[in-house]
Structures are given as C-alpha cells and as structure tokens.
Amino acid sequence: MSSTPRPLDIKVHQQSRFLDIAFDDGAHFALPCEYLRVYSPSAETRGHSPATAKLEKGKELVTITKIEPIGQYAVKIHFDDGHNSGLYDWQYLYNLGKHQDELWQAYLEKLEAVGHQRQEPELIPRDGGA
Template sequence: MENSPRPTDLQLHTLSRVLELHYDDGAHFRLPCEYLRVYSPSAEVRGHTPDQAKLQIGKEQVNITNLEPVGNYAVKIFFDDGHKSGLFDWGYLYKLGRGWQPLWQDYLQRLRDAGRSRSGEDPFNQLQARGEAPSERPV
C-alpha cells in the first residue's frame, strides 16, 4: 500500500459538480459527482456480495456537499441526496480515475439492461466540451 499513488491535492468544483484529484505519480483526474455517487464503495450501493449491488438511478444532478479526510488513506464524501456511507480510499479513487471509460460504459449498459436511462448530458462529455480531460496520465 505504501507504494500506491497518493493524492497531493483534492479540489471540489461544486458549480461543475466535479472532484479534481492530483496524485503524487503525476496522474490527474476530474471525476463527476454522479460517477462517484453511482460507484460509491458503500454496502448500500455495492451490497455485501455482487448480487446484492443496487443500481443507482436518477443521480444526474447529485453534488458533493462535504469531504471529510479519514486518516491518511481515504475520504468520506457527503452527497446532497443524503448518501454519506462508504469510504473512498486513495486506491479506489485512483482506480475510478484510471478506469473511468469502461466503468462509465458499464454503468450506462446496466441502466439500459434495466430499461432505464439517464437524463441530461453525459458528465464526461461536458468535461471534454470544456477542454478538460477526465484523466491525464503522467508521461
């Protein structure tokens, strides 16, 4: 765990609903609040086993109201829909940043499989339209 990348800066952009993370290996991620909410590591979302996972629906406008550090290894994220369980450890946030494309596509597919859809513009498309790459990798 000591060799795992660690964040050097976290910035919450409430207007654009994005959490920006900089890691000590040079990685830089911009993660939409909706994405973080639907991939919350809480038992409420993930369940205790994969078959207990609950698909999160209607989280397009969710925002983060507070970030609370937990030791030197995680952050507790408070969402404005009342969700505040689950600790986002640095490795998990890094995984979400690196793997945003397949993870987001998987979420969209699970919505389709459930006969559901998102409303509004895709938050990752919004980032790119503003010229902000969701993920920047070190050279």
C-alpha cells in the same frame, strides 16, 4: 513504502459537478459527482456481493456537499442526496480514475438493460465551476 499513489490535491467544482484529484505519481483525474455516487464503495451501494449490488439511478444532478478526511488513507464524501456512508480510500479513488471510461460505460449499459433513460444534465464549462 506504499505503492499506492497518494493525492496531492482534491478540489470539488460545485457548478460543473466534478471532483478534481491529483496524485503524487503525476496522475490527475476529473471525476463527475454522479460517477462517484453510483460507484460509492458503501455496502448500501455495492452490496455484500456483486449479486446484491444496487444499481443507482437518477443521480445525474447529485453534488458533493462535503469531503471529510479519514486518517491518512481515505475521504468520506457527503452527497446532497444524503448518501455519505462510503469511505473512498486512495487506491479506490485512483482506480476509479484509471478505469473511468470502462466503468462509466458499464454503468450506462446496466441502466439501459433495466430500461432507465438517463437525463443528461445541462453541460457547464469545466473552468466555470468552483
């Protein structure tokens, strides 16, 4: 049996721009679309080494337009900026959720280091966005 938790439920909340994902080990994560986009597992974003990784900027308002199941192990997320080349396997999604605070902080620090001013989107109540 695999030790990787598997998702029981995945829901996109368009207005609030979150992906809710519940795993079979009881973990539940609310992952912002922007966060998923800037941490896309695609070679386009991650590069072929940490030195060639692309810092994504200006993704504050990105939304998910479609989630496509890939076998029993992953999903392909389609974003409204045209990006759809990353396969988010269950372990990757779980790790994004588990390490969300530190990964988000690292992203903000990278933006600051290159002098990019992130525009905070208008906050929409989490319960208002299906």
